[in-house]
Ligand code: GLY
């Protein structure tokens with residue numbers, strides 16, 4: 001497989017290429033003899049209808065302005081190997097598409113509203129050899145949709161993405177007073193084109209950055225409340241995740257014989273077979289590794305008698321991710337001290353989930369969970385009361401470490417750039433989906449706690465949908481109470 005190359009490196013004369021060149025006869029022959037596979041039967045997908053509604057909301061928020069939403073580009077992993085492509089979340093949200101190098105442009109119409117154009121990579125040209133000689137040619141990477149096919153499926157006008165930067169720059173130059181905003185940081189080519197065009201329009205870099213930040217905050221605010229289609233996606237992500245956790249429990253013996261990597265690979269297999277990928281690097285933390293919040297090296301030993309903290313989420317084909325944590329006794333039953341810590345985290349999670357509902361402040365669930373954990377830490381003699389003082393000074397954080405949850409959706413830490421008044425200082429609304437994930441972590445070298453606590457880390461995390469009259473736990477397919485965990489593990493490892 002040494003013939004693949006980057007488009008900027010000509011094949012002829014390629015260093016260490018096994019073929020010195022291409023004969024005229026071969027070149028001519030490769031142009032001919034291919035059947036027409038164009039499909040004329042495609043209809044707009046269900047998802048594309050939702051994407052159109054979302055674009056309307058953007059259009060209404062930015063009348064008279066040009067809005068540019070890039071998908072992002074391939075990134076080099078090493079030499080001529082790229083990372084797997086994952087489209088930018090806002091692009092996928094507004095287009096129902098996930099093609100690399102693409103960009104959605106909302107061009108303001110003089111009569112109001114916007115004309116939407118999707119710039120996409122078309123099918124490979126067979127006349128100029130791109131089809132088989134270019135690293136992104138279809139012979140190497142697989143058939144793409146034609147622009148007409150994509151237009152039919154997505155309900156959008158489509159153009160060749162290789163023309164996007166120039167066309168946008170021309171449009172900016174033709175109407176210098178029209179405000180142009182771009183979601184920055186995804187496509188260096190478009191960012192640079194806009195910088196140049198902006199300079200020509202005498203808009204300062206600071207002003208352009210402010211406009212772009214506003215667009216980002218708006219998009220993240222818009223994504224806070226999920227539509228019905230998104231909620232179904234998150235439900236599906238949780239279902240796949242449940243099956244991934246079951247796989248891990250069934251294969252714990254192999255993990256004990258190898259390492260945490262077996263757990264990572266086991267969950268990954270399920271996420272890839274039933275979805276697009278994992279939504280984030282799985283945290284497969286056995287024993288004291290569970291006290292490291294984002295333990296993703298996953299190269300530690302899995303020992304009987306210790307706990308496994310598994311924080312993992314499958315991402316659907318449409319890029320919606322679950323984010324679920326269970327802390328499991330590797331031998332199948334909790335020891336007394338493990339159970340004491342586990343039950344405290346469970347009670348904190350129950351208090352947190354109970355505080356999630358329409359009209360509640362987003363902060364309520366965090367405060368409810370932290371109160372329970374602080375109470376227990378005082379009860380166990382690890383913190384000195386009174387409780388209100390501990391909470392006011394945040395002293396419980398030495399052992400609880402992180403915030404109790406976050407929004408969830410296309411990104412695992414979803415809507416992170418929304419305005420604070422809409423998110424962390426805001427009020428919950430039906431359709432929001434968040435995690436509730438309290439934890440207790442006693443570092444192995446923490447001399448402030450008795451030795452029996454050291455090296456224990458417990459987190460329990462579920463994905464909670466705010467409904468019209470309360471909430472729904474989308475990840476309820478996995479047990480949470482200690483005795484239910486033990487029974488469930490037993491049923492998977494010793495089926496009747
Ligand atoms: N699942 C990892 C986190 O929420 O940070």
Ligand code: MN
Pocket residue numbers: 323406435437461
């Ligand atoms: Mn989380």
